[in-house]
Amino acid sequence: SSGDFSGFDDLLAKARTQRQRLQSISPPRACVEHHRLALALSSDSVAMLERLKAALMKGDSTALLAMASEGKTLEAQANQLKTMGDTIRRQAGL
Numbered sequence: 001s002s003g004d005f006s007g008f009d010d011l012l013a014k015a016r017t018q019r020q021r022l023q024s025i026s027p028p029r030a031c032v033e034h035h036r037l038a039l040a041l042s043s044d045s046v047a048m049l050e051r052l053k054a055a056l057m058k059g060d061s062t063a064l065l066a067m068a069s070e071g072k073t074l075e076a077q078a079n080q081l082k083t084m085g086d087t088i089r090r091q092a093g094l
Contacts, residue, residue, distance in 0.1 A: 008053055015046045030091070034084045041077045048074065 019042040027035035048070055055063035 005053065005057070012046070012049050012053065015042070015049055018042055019046050031088060034081065034088055037077065037081050037084065041074065041081060044074060044077070
């Protein structure tokens, strides 16, 4: 809890930048659902990273354990996003 969080802060800053970039995109019609899911996943990831940092700084092991299932949910959403992206590429002939 008293360690150097600069690397974590860099990761969080990159996640926030990614979210902002996604928010600025106007996707083509075929990609609207993919974009919506990507934006939701990005926002959820930023929120989880913020909670993770707070829990680490406080040494809150209970909060860290609770985040394990949330991480599984984010992983499932990421897999869904990948599958959706693969489908879009196939339909576009790529």
